[in-house]
């Protein structure tokens with residue numbers, strides 16, 4: 001089974017570019033399941049869990065979604081509830097509707113492969129005009145607690161644009177805060193039983209040159225974002241893949257698709273994660289994207 005996570009940069013793309021991006025996901029990257037952010041799934045998809053952040057506002061008429069392209073798989077959306085209530089059964093809090101899509105991926109035998117979470121760390125705007133993703137991101141991890149803090153070892157996969165990084169050069173007035181908030185978020189992920197799949201697979205890819213983080217080199221960072229989609233922008237990782245241990249045990253590979261075809265369609269690049277649980281593994285077709 002192949003899962004692709006990708007921020008599709010919906011509001012800054014043309015209609016034709018959006019259509020090419022969805023074709024690239026399905027036919028170029030051969031995703032069985034897509035976890036997308038800043039996205040608006042096209043109508044008519046049979047297996048799609050999606051809610052826009054704000055359908056009435058053109059700036060936020062998009063959100064996170066989970067889409068299945070493989071006809072042998074189906075989705076079962078997890079019920080979402082307000083944070084003022086206590087979750088029962090499969091319910092999961094939803095502090096920021098539209099920023100997370102959560103669904104079980106079910107095969108033809110009715111077996112739940114895993115519960116997938118498509119996550120977007122939406123900016124939170126402060127009174128003085130600054131904006132940070134950390135307040136939203138930390139609330140989202142709180143939402144996921146009922147999913148992850150279970151006696152039985154949960155099978156959970158969390159991926160998306162966290163809008164958080166420890167790569168910030170520590171010279172701005174808020175840099176230390178942003179770095180510390182990001183470290184806290186990653187620590188929370190670990191406490192909740194999630195493992196960093198990029199770090200787990202770091203030996204499979206070259207180290208990121210000139211990474212601005214303060215961690216010992218070589219670090220595990222990758223580039224998933226280009227500021228302004230400029231080639232020369234500081235290499236930045238805003239997108240992450242996390243998995244609970246039972247899901248990690250079935251991991252086959254994790255590939256960051258940092259190539260021309262992807263950058264032509266978004267200011268983020270996709271991450272392709274393969275699992276050993278299906279015969280539908282297929283090679284990535286590189287620049288197979290038509291019309292780019």
Ligand SMILES: [Zn+2]
Pocket residue numbers: 167211212213214215219220221
């Ligand atoms: Zn680094």
